[in-house]
Amino acid sequence: MLNAKSEIPKDAFEPTSDNLPGRSSALTEMFRKALFRNRVQLLGGIVFAIVLPLLLRFGFDDVPISSSALSNAIVGSIFALISGFFFFRRLIDYPGTEGIAYAIPIFAATYGTVLIIFLFLRLDYSRYLFGASYILTVIWFTCISIAMVRLRRLRIGIVPGGTAATLLPLPSAEWHEIHDASQNTRHLYAIVADLDHNFSAEWERFITETAVSGTPVFDVKHLRETLTGRLEIERLSENTLGSLNPNDMYLKAKQAIDWLLALVVVTLLMPFFAIIALAIRLESRGPAIFRQKRMGYRGQIFTLYKFRTMRSEEDVVSDERDRAITKADDNRITRLGHFLRRTRIDELPQVLNILRGEMSWIGPRPEAVPLSMWYEKELPFYRYRHIVRPGISGWAQVMQGHVASPDEVLEKLHYDFYYIKNFSPWLDVLIVLKTIRTMLTGFGAR
Known part of the structure; x- marks a missing residue:
């Protein structure tokens, strides 16, 4: 019997070039994969929401960096954007949560907190840059969320046996039933199996070789939990719940x-x-x-x-x-x-x-x-x-x-x-x- 991992990596559902729809150029595929990287989203947000309004207002050569009001607005905007991005990414990791609906309140909270600090400490700040940064930040991450929803379509193979086939009705992925242990899985992003099931030696070799080749292998219970936000248990177990007592x-x-x-x-x-x-x-x-x-x-x-x-x-x-x-x-x-x-x-x-x-x-x-x-x-x-x-x-x-x-x-x-x-x-x-x-x-x- 194979043992399941207790958790699924947070980046497990980022698409690869194999599971993105249609045929695209190598440049397009590179862009699509880069879109799902945290550093690209964060750096892109800083450029779009902070650097761009600066350039539009002052041009390339006339940015008054020595101005305390502008410096405070830049530092405050960067802090609000980065902290908001941290919360944003943590929240949309949960099932049934798309960032489209949460960009406005999350960044309103972080930018609002920085604004309260400015007012409390009586710090001068550029209202133009700070306001423009908030609006452009919301637009940027809303567009990112829409793109992620449109591009995140997963091809996941189902290994026969146990309860793995119960995932088929879930609309969260494009399911492919695997009927032969010699079947090529290169077109799949991941495979899922009921790792509590007693597989034959042939299927155990198939699952092992798939994992060794770099294709993620998920247990049916953990994948269902990740996709649905529900934890279905048959008996109380610290392995199922992580711990019987919360923090x-x-x-x-x-x-x-x-x-x-x-x-x-x-x-x-x-x-x-x-x-x-x-x-x-x-x-x-x-x-x-x-x-x-x-x-x-x-x-x-x-x-x-x-x-x-x-x-x-x-x-x-x-x-x-x-x-x-x-x-x-x-x-x-x-x-x-x-x-x-x-x-x-x-x-x-x-x-x-x-x-x-x-x-x-x-x-x-x-x-x-x-x-x-x-x-x-x-x-x-x-x-x-x-x-x-x-x-x-x-x-x-x-x-x-x-x-x-x-x-x-x-x-x-x-x-x-x-x-x-x-x-x-x-x-x-x-x-x-x-x-x-x-x-x-x-x-x-x-």
């Missing part, structure tokens, strides 16, 4: 950041909360705040707070478990409730749960106690999701949306396991950006 240092740092941010939000939005509560009371009978017992961190039960979005009559649904499930077009939802759910404003009172240390801004969504107990009976390892604090938003919410049936919950569990395995500030930042998009589009709301 404890980041857990503590995240809790501190969560608490401080929640305190700021409560202080600033208290009048807004009062207006929403009044509107809820005017529309229908019952309290403005909905309270429900949820299963939380380390399996502890806590009371979750939300703005009430449904009629409060309990006789609408008699079964306790059915009352905890929100179905599509649920007739219990009020007119204002539909808006609050679509924009996720109904979740904001959970800042109180964050202040009490029961929740986080980002994490697996806490389930109602009856549902959680039901899921634990139906789904293996469901309780493992309680190893991190539940969140107002999470990876499953932004990737999948609202779920109710056991099959959907199992898929949601796979997203939760992916989040726990890849528990990091980078993934949390990405979820925040996806959550903002969700609030604007209403994806997954019920």
